[in-house]
Amino acid sequence: MKKFVGFIGWRGMVGSVLIQRLIEENNFGKINPIFFSTSQVGEKSPIIKGISRSYLKNAYDIQDLKKMHIILTCQGAEYTNIVYQKLRSTGWKGYWLDSSSYLRMNSNSVIVLDPINIDLIHSAIRSGVKTFVGGNCTVSLMLMALGGLFSRNLIEWINFSTYQAASGAGANYIMELLKQMGFLYNEVSIPLNQSSNSVLNIEKKISQLSTSDQFPKKYFLAPLAGNVLPWIDVITESGQTKEERKVSEEANKILNSKVFIPIDGVCVRVGAFRCHSQSFLIKLTEDISCVDIINIIQNHNSWIKIIPNNFKDTINSLTPFSVTGTLDIAVGRIRKLNFGSKYLSIFTVGDQLLWGAAEPIRRMLMILLK
Numbered sequence: 001m002k003k004f005v006g007f008i009g010w011r012g013m014v015g016s017v018l019i020q021r022l023i024e025e026n027n028f029g030k031i032n033p034i035f036f037s038t039s040q041v042g043e044k045s046p047i048i049k050g051i052s053r054s055y056l057k058n059a060y061d062i063q064d065l066k067k068m069h070i071i072l073t074c075q076g077a078e079y080t081n082i083v084y085q086k087l088r089s090t091g092w093k094g095y096w097l098d099s100s101s102y103l104r105m106n107s108n109s110v111i112v113l114d115p116i117n118i119d120l121i122h123s124a125i126r127s128g129v130k131t132f133v134g135g136n137c138t139v140s141l142m143l144m145a146l147g148g149l150f151s152r153n154l155i156e157w158i159n160f161s162t163y164q165a166a167s168g169a170g171a172n173y174i175m176e177l178l179k180q181m182g183f184l185y186n187e188v189s190i191p192l193n194q195s196s197n198s199v200l201n202i203e204k205k206i207s208q209l210s211t212s213d214q215f216p217k218k219y220f221l222a223p224l225a226g227n228v229l230p231w232i233d234v235i236t237e238s239g240q241t242k243e244e245r246k247v248s249e250e251a252n253k254i255l256n257s258k259v260f261i262p263i264d265g266v267c268v269r270v271g272a273f274r275c276h277s278q279s280f281l282i283k284l285t286e287d288i289s290c291v292d293i294i295n296i297i298q299n300h301n302s303w304i305k306i307i308p309n310n311f312k313d314t315i316n317s318l319t320p321f322s323v324t325g326t327l328d329i330a331v332g333r334i335r336k337l338n339f340g341s342k343y344l345s346i347f348t349v350g351d352q353l354l355w356g357a358a359e360p361i362r363r364m365l366m367i368l369l370k
């Protein structure tokens, strides 16, 4: 019998990408999907080829949730916080798959990223773990890019700078970024199209606009268009932001590290739409040539796209626009730094909604069905 899989949060950005991927991979044929809603109970479930439509069930109804073999939620941490314990305390032994951070660091959950930790996932299933959580997008994208180096214990520590897209903050933030771009353009479009106008006058007008009350910044609370915001999430006691702390915590949990690998740096929001980029300064455990490094990275997983270290390839293929909407993990700017032969520089770009969020969860669902 096909397993009942309850979907919650399938209408949001991550959820929609997940549904799209399940359709692309013909995965719906393997399950009995049941759609839940937190706000539109009783309305029709989505139209999916080959799946008969029914009515949306109440995502807070524990009795209905209990009937599922697997629950897959992209609804967010608040929902997990409200429902998860209630459901488990009824004795429900089904699998809970979650894209939110709420249960990630729980001792009885596993963070899933199967190209990196398939052995850990299999042993967790064998030992009865029932809660599997997708990692933070920055973490998953970093591990996908550097998986080869981690698997050969070639990394002593990493310092990162991220360039995170608006999508990581949510759909409203993508819209706001566009509104900000439009606001700036509209205000200067006349002088911009008059060749007599000096660029310094236009730039002056733009910087004046950045502090205007009219500037659309309800979500970001600051301009992102024409700007960078070196702060993501809340402060922690160490002075790191929570996003920065997650990188080392979650990466070491996914890697099941025997010895904790220090990973630290700055997380920055930039005006990209749905791809996160990251720059790494890596201290290697051995002096190994760049040719070998490229081979190791390339051979680790089939989504890696090595971008040659030249201007044309870099600006065409190592950017958010060139990677967006694909499962590619672009890795480039690979070179040894002047600090010494064990210091490596790498730049990577990945889609924040695919490998960064929906894909590890979709693949985990398929692993469970096997």
Ligand code: HSE
Pocket (backbone or CB within 6 Å): 135, 136, 137, 138, 164, 165, 167, 168, 169, 232, 243
């Ligand atoms: N927290 C990430 C961000 C996205 O703000 O970009 C989710 O992992």
